[in-house]
Amino acid sequence: MNSQEKTYLPNSRTRRDIIKTFTFACGALLSGCASSDYVNGKLVLTQWYHQYGEKGTFQAVHRYAREYTKVNPHILIKVVWIPGDYGTKLATALLTPDGPDVFENQLSQAMVEAGQVAPLDDLFTPADLADFNARDTALNSVNGKIYAIKMIDDMGLLYYRKSQFKAAGIQPPTTMAELLNAAKMLTTSSRKGLYLGNDGGISALLNVLPWSANTDFLVDNRIVFNNPRTVTSYQALVQLNRSGTLLMGAPTDWWDPSAFTQGAAAMQWCGLWAYPAIYKAVQDDLGAVIWPALDAAGSPVTFLGGWSAMVNANRPHVEEAKRFLQWQWIQNRKIQLDWCVGYGFHVPPRHSLAVSTPKLQQPVPAYAVEMLSKYGKALPPLWSSSMTSDLTSSLTNIVKLGHPADQEIASAASSCRRELRRELE
Amino acid sequence: MTTTTQTARDGENRARKRLGTELSFWGFVTPAMAGLVLFMAIPMVWGFLLSLSRAQNTIHFGHFIGVRNYTDLLTDPEFLNSLWTIFVFTLFIVPTTFVFSLWLAIAVHNIPRGKAFFRTVFFIPTAVSYAAASLIARMSFYSGQSNGFANHIIGLFGLAPIQWIGTASPPWYWLVLVSVRLWLQVGFYMIIFLAALQQIPRSLYEAAALDGASGGFTVFRYITLPQLRAATVSVLLLNLIAAFQAFDEFYNILGGSGSSSGNIGLARPPLVYIYNVALSSQDFGRGAAGGFIITFIIVAFTLAQSRLFGFGSAKEGR
Incomplete structure (x- = not known):
């Protein structure tokens, strides 16, 4: 009786061990997929862009990211440049817990209703708000709250x-x-x-x-x-x-x-x-x-088209992500101007920038800026x-x-x- | 004392053996089962629950709306149109593939020399991905410009360049879609026929010759074709399922890039429609419902076809 029990023990332990090892392996596999938020003590925020076709754009967004780390040494911006079907890839990534912290896109009401984007009203001072193209702000708002910052106006x-x-x-x-x-x-x-x-x-x-x-x-x-x-x-x-x-x-x-x-x-x-x-x-x-x-x-x-920056509401560091976007697309006029006219041409959504840019004074762009404000049309976020x-x-x-x-x-x-x-x- | 030890040891051995069998059983079965449950069963059940939910920009079910996703789809002219598109495509591609692959198999089977060479040559396109083949067709072979390959060839006969992909009348894009699929899949079905042809006993042909069966067609009609029945049924079944699941060549040849939807509106198969609903419009509930409708149609057609050919019936065993 006793000896039987003894001989069984090692075997049952083996079986339990196998199961234990298996579950441990599965757990390790799953946890291995999740990325850590910190690298060398720095908080990593992921930022997604679609692939812009103009030369120099790729280098520019990486430069902006490095500049932010210079002024905020505890934060690292990881830029992800997405070629191909950006909309589908982004939408799919936003369904997972590992989506980007900040990204560019066009705002839709469905995104707001699904709780995918964080409200950004507190990032704008009244002076900022007055300077931004009012139609852009209206298009980036749902039920009176702003969910996106316009980066560039296209036409x-x-x-x-x-x-x-x-x-x-x-x-x-x-x-x-x-x-x-x-x-x-x-x-x-x-x-x-x-x-x-x-x-x-x-x-x-x-x-x-x-x-x-x-x-x-x-x-x-x-x-x-x-x-x-x-x-x-x-x-x-x-x-x-x-x-x-x-x-x-x-x-x-x-x-x-x-x-x-x-x-x-x-x-x-x-x-x-x-x-x-x-x-x-x-x-x-x-x-x-x-x-x-x-x-x-x-x-x-x-x-009236273009791209807007948004914050993923389902990531752990929403506040830091908001501060970053505020720095890049509201406070840093140098970056905004560089992004609007440094590569391809886009109309800056901020009135003060749009009128002060010599590059947009050339005949065709000057005509374009005027026509956009007079005749530009857009679809509401509900579309x-x-x-x-x-x-x-x-x-x-x-x-x-x-x-x-x-x-x-x-x-x-x-x-x-x-x-x-x-x-x- | 000795006997007791002996019995105990015997029992121990038997138990150990039984345990060993049991362990190896679970050892072998668990990974496969875990894979099936994790990647098949759970997604299927999840997908079904999603198909009964309103799931906009989310893959969580819970907001149940009954069968509304299904009724919405079945009353959507775009979805019905996509079903019609794939039905016509299947009706055309299945017999064409069948004829071409059987013809190729017989040709390769009967050439006296270089059988292995031709077999390989015709099979190689199977290894090409549909996406790559579609881009080759779209950008070089059937390019609408006068320097495209097809246009260059017809130019030699003094014909004007043709818009192979962008025009609806005449619908040349069907020629593009069909030829890409034939190019990639005929070789694969040819191999199945070739294997079956090699299984037909020579004695049957000799007996037929003795009985006075003359002419290639008579022999083909009364000996070769009946002997190929099993291969025929599997080729037709696989082909039918593959045709209903067509996505890559439609998406890559007719689809657009960036903010342009391209020409996909000319012929949108159901899988592309579902892809757009689920991944572009982010309506995962309706997307899941579409997936179940397509599955149901494929199963129904497969069963009908098996019934037609008596596949799996009692007669098959003999």
């Missing part, structure tokens, strides 16, 4: 060469009909008249076209784009796509200026960000206008990416498959209304 421009316009005897287009005419006049056997992206302008002009018809998308929590003006504006894109004047199948998309600078297209809808690269190629022959009005009842328009997806599908059906525009827009509107109801529940 679209239609670039052209003055000499080509002169040779063809045409003026910069002020209506859609004039644009179509210009595209026709400038199309030759080796060059297309206009480049709007490889999808024929569906993504780039999805919002711009209805805005140019003086209609909107989501106003006072209501979907308002189901109207004849939207229909007419989308039909104008069908006309452009059927005119044979659009460049298609280029190696880069509309946000990259290569198609224009290399002469594959005479005009291109691109962004102010590409101005330095375009000016370098075209010099003073360069001309630009914002998107022309659809017709006499429309209005010229450009989009979700599913709504963009619904509307994109409809515009694709209209442009590519020739479906009737009124029915497609009505169907997109009903999908968007359903999305909106889900969001407002």
Whole structure:
């Protein structure tokens, strides 16, 4: 009896040991995945950026990070530069406890409601708040609280060469009909008249076209784009796509200026960000206008886009992260200016910076800054990416498959209304 | 005294042996089971609970809304359209792959010399990733510019360059999608057929020749094809499942980059739709529901197909 017990003991101990070792190994494996907050006694904050295309941007963000450690020796900023599908990677990372401490993105109401971003109202002094573009602050607020600091304002421009316009005897287009005419006049056997992206302008002009018809998308929590003006504006894109004047199948998309600078297209809808690269190629022959009005009842328009900095509310060091963003995007004017005009061109969201920058006094940027404040349009944070997806599908059906525009827009509107109801529940 | 010790020792040995078997059983089974539970069972149950929840920008379930995610999806024209897209794609790609791979297998099987060489050559594309192949197709082979490979070839015949990917009429993008998939998967199914062809006894062909079966087609129709039944069923089943799960080539050939959605609106398969709903729009509840709907459809089609071919029936055993 006794001897049996004795012989069993070592074995059962072995079994227990195996299980113990196994659970320990699993635990070690899991805990190994979590990163430590401190390195050499310094608090590490992770900051995410999407990959900016302009030369020097990568070095710049690392330099800003080092500068912060110089003034705050106990904090280390770890910059993560994300190529590819930034939105998806960021959104997925924000679901985990190991997401970035601070990041750039566009604010959506869904992020606020899911508790992903921390309110930042206390970072702004009244003077700061007055200096920031009021529309930017409104777009970065949900229910009266500010959740994001605007870093850069982006906008679209239609670039052209003055000499080509002169040779063809045409003026910069002020209506859609004039644009179509210009595209026709400038199309030759080796060059297309206009480049709007490889999808024929569906993504780039999805919002711009209805805005140019003086209609909107989501106003006072209501979907308002189901109207004849939207229909007419989308039909104008069908006309452009059927005119044979659009460049298609280029190696880069509309946000990259290569198609224009290399002469594959005479005009291109691109962004102010590409101005330095375009000016370098075209010099003073360069001309630009914002998107022309659809017709006499429309209005010229450009989009107010850009990036904003936010704090991840689900990380342990929210307060430190907030202080860092305050330093970088509110207090440090040198960094803000460097980031806005040092590489690509963007309009500084702070009025005092926008007017004091000599680089933005050149003819095209000066025109752009003025037009952005007069005609810049943006979608509210309540507008979700599913709504963009619904509307994109409809515009694709209209442009590519020739479906009737009124029915497609009505169907997109009903999908968007359903999305909106889900969001407002 | 001696006997008692002997008996005790015997019992000890038996117990030790039993324990040893038990230990090795658990030793071998536990890692696999743990993997299955951790990576299959828990995510499946979690996913199902998510599909019944409103989970916007979160993967926590709890805000239960019944089957609303399912009804929302099944009344969404975009989702129904994506199901239609993949249905048409499957209807086309499954028979085409079947014919091409069987044809290649028979050709390789019957060449007198260099069998191993051709087998390898046709199989190699299977090792290429869909993402890489899609980018090759999009940026070089089917590039819309006049210097793209396909356009260069048709240019030799005096034809104007074609927009292979961006235009809907004619829908050339289907040619691109289908040819990429055929390129990558025909070799794999060819190997399955080739193995089955080698299993057919030579005596059957000799007997047929003695009975006066003449002509390649008669022999193929009455000997080769019936003997390939098992291989045929597995090729069709694998192919069907793979077709329903198509994602990579659609996403990479038609998809856009940066803020552009590209041409994915032309042909959006359900997996790309679900990916957009879950990962771009962050609606994980609806994404999970979509996943279950697709799974259900694949299972239904697979069962229907097995029924059609009598796979797994009593007759199969004989």
